[in-house]
Amino acid sequence: MRYFYTLILTFLFSFNALAQGGKTEVEKYTYGKQLIDQGKYQPAIVVLQDMMTLKGVTLQPYAYTLIGYAYYQEGNFIEAQNNLNKAITDYADWDEKEQAKYLLGCSYLKAKKYDESLMTVNGITDKKLRQELNTMIFQELEELSIEELKPICEANTENEDIATLLFDKILQQPKEERDQELLTKLSVHLGIEINKHVVKKSEKKDKYTVAVVLPFFTETTDGNALRVKNEFVYNIYQGILIGQEYLAKRDVNIDIIAYDTKRDTTHLSALLEDPKMMNVDLIIGPLYADMLPIVKKFSNETGIPMVNPISSNSAVIEDASNAFITSSTPETIGKSLGKRLRAEELATLEQFPEGDSLRIQADTVQTYVVFGHSTKEKQMAAAFKEAYEAEGGKIAAYQEFDPVDGFNVVQEMFQPLAYDDSLEVVKDSTAHVFISVVNEVEALSTVSALLSLGTVASAYVPQEWLKYNQLSYSQMETAQINILYPNWFDDDSFRAKTFIAEYQEKFNNQPSGFVYNGFETMFAFGMILNDYGNGFVQKLRSSDEFRKGYLTPAYNYKNAQDNQYVPIIQFIDGDLKNKTPLEEAVN
Structure with missing residues (x-):
């Protein structure tokens, strides 16, 4: 909702909007907006409704949208939907109705009207708003049971993402509990082989290939260049490249191929069809939920492991036996x-x-x-x-x-x-x-x-x-x-101080948390590739070992796909200290 508030309410208070109204109308509109800013939603609704009774008003669609937002914040989703639908349908020529549609979809979602929210998101033409809402919808759908998801899938037969979600949920059930008829129907519809979740046979190599699948939104993936747009992605990538250098010093050779997803599902699908992808030993990414099903499906079908460097969400690893996260859920x-x-x-x-x-x-x-x-x-x-x-x-x-x-x-x-x-x-x-x-x-x-x-x-x-x-x-x-504090490390240690000094010298800047995320992901999983080969999944998940990162105290994936070591830290004499250190760890 923070995204909507910044995007919509700032815009609704813009000069263009206010320029359309008379002085009294603008004053009431401005006051209503101020009340909403203060969280005084009912008084704001009264003021804005009163504004719309004035003669010759021109800000009705803006006011209806603000009223819808106020009702949304109060949890009165029916009234929110009524006012937002008025803004959209009664003012069909209104140039800014995309934002009202976005909030309407959010309101339907909060009310658990999934079919309506899906219909609304399909009517949004603004790409960024559509992606944002679609991501939120699927985060909610992922939490539903199979029985709750079935009617949604039936009502949205053209939506393959929902069908895939239902297919994966059924496939994760014990065989005796599966609806085999529905599973087969979905399999035919999606063109997925039911038993095609490949576990790759391990091979040790002199050099491993890692595909970095991130939303760079650029034609170049130069990790040395500063990019203000999407800078956090470049920070992750910088960390990955530094991890590659640190591994090379340990005779672990990694070849990195960077793929720009552009956060576009069609583009990502085309990238995964690149013949070079079949020779990849590890995938780092993707970052966003709408990209995830595509890469998970590829990982399941090829057996190529994938790891997310920043997420702690269990959805990343659900229904994907070869997927890992470096953090803890x-x-x-x-x-x-x-x-x-x-x-x-x-x-x-x-x-x-x-x-x-x-x-x-x-x-x-x-x-x-x-x-x-x-x-x-x-x-x-x-x-x-x-x-x-x-x-x-x-x-x-x-x-x-x-x-x-x-x-x-x-x-x-x-x-x-x-x-x-x-x-x-x-x-x-x-x-x-x-x-x-x-x-x-x-x-x-x-x-x-x-x-x-x-x-x-x-x-x-x-x-x-x-x-x-x-x-x-x-x-x-x-x-x-x-x-x-999952993945905590002592930034006062010799290793951390050395890393920070080298980064500052190279980039003339302090490393962000995303730099550390990328670095530790590359270093930790590079060492895993070195120890187990490219089919490391089963060996890693059956190992009791606590493996050291370069900075992170330990990783353990015993019967899991997220890090099972969770440090407990406490301030002692002004410094953070690990109360749960490990005496023995490999690497």
Whole structure:
């Protein structure tokens, strides 16, 4: 929605729009816009509706769109749709109705009217808006069950992406549970062989070929040139090229072929038909969800492994046995913490004999979980709960953050952890608290409620907390907050300082996080190619080894396609330190 707000509301307040109206009309329109900027949606609706009763008004389609936006923000999607449809249908010659269509599609999507949202996106001619909405639609569709997806597929028979999504979901079921008739029908419709998910036979080479499939949007892929447009993609590519140099110093030779997807599915499909692609040993990319099904299908059919350098979304690796991500999914983060905390509790129990009062007391540890509203926050919390309880851990409270009265609700939930003035002790000093919240306001409310009680419970939080402006590092250190940080590395280490110095000398700039992402992806998977050959998938997923990156402490893909090693870091004397270091790791 941030994308729409920036694109639409800034435009609606443009000179061209206001120039069409009279002074009173412009004043009311401007005031309504200001109210929306302040989040005062109902007053804004009243002002804008009043504006449209004036004689000779000319800003009706703009006003209807703003009103639709206001209703959208309030969650009143029916009224949002009514007003946006008015802007689109009653003012057919309005030049700016593409933005209203985009918001209408968003509104249908929020209301789970998938057929309507798909019909709307098909009517958008603006390429960027259409891609943005289409990506959001498919992110929602990916979360649906097979039974929920079936009628959508039937209503949109010409949409091969939906058919492919349904096909892959069915294929991932146990054979005895599959709707074989539907699977065969989809197979014929899509031209996909049901059993054609190839696992490549491994071959060791003197030189490996890596295809970098990224949206460069340019005719050149010169990693040494600074590109302001799509700069983050060039940062990733710069990191990949530096990784290639570091591997060469270890006699691991990599030949890189860069392909510009242009974020165009037709263009990408044509790229994958390049005969050179059949000789590729690894694909790095793509980055965007609308490109993903095409490359996943190619990877499944050829057995060529693919890796995403920046994503933590499990959708990247779902239904693609040869796909990997270098980060950890929200599920893995939650599961890792749940297993680790319970293992520590069980290790403490082993220090006391059976029946000992101290052992009984130690076995009363409980954990409190607060989570936010996004899919990621809920996935982390649910995975933590499942893993923790599976080993006998006890959850005292499991609470979604209340957007209306969050501070008081969580403060009441944390009461058993409060300092008791009469006894001069903390009621429960052994508890854990997992705050699976990434929204800054909600996170600060939660930790404030916790600390206001004088608790000494151990708190665990996502890495996003390091970006908060209103929570200083010294405050986090004082509160002893533990941060779950996949792919963290010590930037004060000799390797990191050397890398940074070399990058600064070469590019006269500080390396961004995307540079590190590209570099670590190339280095880590280059070493995997060197150790296992180009058919490394099964060997990597069956290995217990924790493999060192160049900067990243470790990678582990045991029975997984995302990194199973999730460091827990904490501020100690002003510096971030890894509380979960590995004593032994290969590479």
